[in-house]
Amino acid sequence: MFRLVQNRRWYFLASAILLGLGIVAMIYSSFAFGTPVRVGIDFTGGSLLELRFEQPVALADVRAAFAEQGLDATVQTVSGDKNVIIRTKTMEVETKQAIEASLTEKLGPLTELRFDSVGPTVGQETTRSAGLAILATSVAILFFIAIAFRSVPNAFRYGVCAIAKMLHDVLFLLGFASVMGILAGWEVDSLFLTAVLTVLGFSVSDVIVVFDRIRENINRRRGEPFETIVNRSLLETLHRSLATQLNGMFVMVAIIFFGGATIRQFILAMLIGMVMGTYSSIFFGVPLLVVWEQGELGRLFRRQGKRAAA
């Protein structure tokens, strides 16, 4: 039988590196932008303008037009160099019209595709309700886990492992968003939060499928070592995990490549989260359970310490 769970120490190392990179990015981002992940106008308040020009334009020219009005603008291109997204602090319609007139004069005709303007109080409220949403989801999932594992010996351990795995995925996703914020100017909006919460639900339900199988195999194969049972359960559910993941990926990758630019970031975040959700069931959540059930929790760190020292 393929030995999957036996190599767990390497997986923990991989997770540590992945999450570590994300944490480093978040620390860097905190200094550079003030927040661990760059946040968009949904939460901070501000204006977002998307324009389409007839000709390719230089971003510096666009920025200059905003500077004339005393606005510090972040400008980026989307889908080719004719479509431009500009972010500023909350801007009045009159100011926008003046800028558009000046842009038309300098850079030729333009079409306004989108103009979002969020007042600072609305931004604060969205931030608050986002916090509430995360809290409520976490509580609901805790209850869900408690119910799903009510009849298992050491149900508490399964629950904690599921939560640890969920946090692992969310932390990874935040780290990813932070890296993308630094490298590609990603700003987190309410759709990103949607992706995070969806991933949260998916992450837990994915590992529960494996835990279900472990529960079933414990009863069927008494006498087998726990590690072997877990390994068997992982392999038995592997097909399902991969097949489901693949199908989700097909749809999401198709949307990323062929769908509109507006939701690309949202779907990409969700895709990354889902892939991580499947990965971490096999390589983090379940191995963690084995470590705990076999009383290796303390030993794990000692050995790793030795290895690092050597």
Next chain:
Amino acid sequence: MHSRDIRLLILIVLVAALAIWVSIPTNPGIHISLGAARIDREIKISQGLDLQGGMQVLLEPDLPADQVVDAEAMEAARGIVENRVNGLGVVEPVVQAVGGRRVLVELPGIKDPEAAVATLKQTGLMEWVDTGSQYLDPGTKIKTDFGTSAEPTSEITATETTTPTEKVYHTVLTGRDLKTARVEFDRNGLPVIAFELNTDGGKVFAEHTAKNINRYLAIALDKVIISCPRINSSIPDGKGEITGQFTVDQAKATVLQLRYGALPVPLKVVDSRAVGPSLGQDSIQKSIRAGTIGLVIVLLFMLIYYRLLGFLADLALVICALVTLSLFKLIPVTLTLPGIAGFLVSVGMAVDANILIFERIREELRQGRTLERAIDSGFRRAWTSILDSNISTWITCGILYLFGSSFGATVVKGFAVTLALGVLVSMFTAVTVTRTLVRTAFAIGGEKLGEKRWLLSV
């Protein structure tokens, strides 16, 4: 084949046929006429603002945050905004009070969002302003103490050189206290605006006019003086006239503004989102293309990976997509771009249930069970996993829906609704429909099917 399966099969065919009919883009709707009773029901996708273009604004009283605005005033403001929106000639607009202090306005397909907002924001705020002994020319812009924390400036003396624009005047009454207004003509045939105040306003008016005879009580609309009459005598009955140098048309326009347009509180836009129609159309086409490509790959994957079972799951998946789409049309669910994404993701994930079941069936077959028993136990034993995984999705959707009800995140709602609905339908189709189809295939193919391992991809 059990008779229960046959009944289910017939039901499935009927549901699928109905779903196909509802899903046709050119569905004519239901128009039945039974004598006096008539049913007219359009069946079409209702598109969100981000798809058909349009704008959404959130209006809030332009007053300090700690100033209390009573519910009645807010409701009146909402009604007035609704009147103005209806005047814009937009199809299916939404004007909705939210959170006690705010009005949400949705204007689908609006061509000129800026002009629309200007119309909505137009406060039409009428004030009777005490200008003391100072006469102000019509057209003068002034500041008043209404809606601001500014204290009225003390009465100016003749020696002071303060210009009217820097002074803050006291507002005696506002348009809220107005009962009616109409155009009348004075002795010289010049138009005047006759107004009548409500009881409360009339009292204040009577008191003020009694105390301030020979002083000016200017009438300002949106902080611009339109008339500056002197109080000749006290006016106890709350009826008065505004005279000024205006034409009949101007007088009529002002009356309309006073009668229907005087907002009890000034409003400001705190959140606005506008999408041009071209971006929306572009999004629809791209989404349809992306969805088709994604789903075709899923269908092919299932067919190649699970062969016969995969083919049956594909049928169930197509039914799932059609039924979900029909529900969107029938409920109706407003489709937004994230909503379409939610729908596509739910369809992509719908096969999860089938995958769970088929993997079980494969295992049971490998352990040497007969085909019939393998199928039965496959469906039975995968059920808890399917339910668990769907429950956690619903929990998330429920919370997302609540979160999406806050203004900054309205786009989230569409995603939550379509994902939840898609998952619900898929649970039914992936289990009931697939099981019935599998049993039917088994009944047709007989026990021989169990030997065709390739076909079952064991």
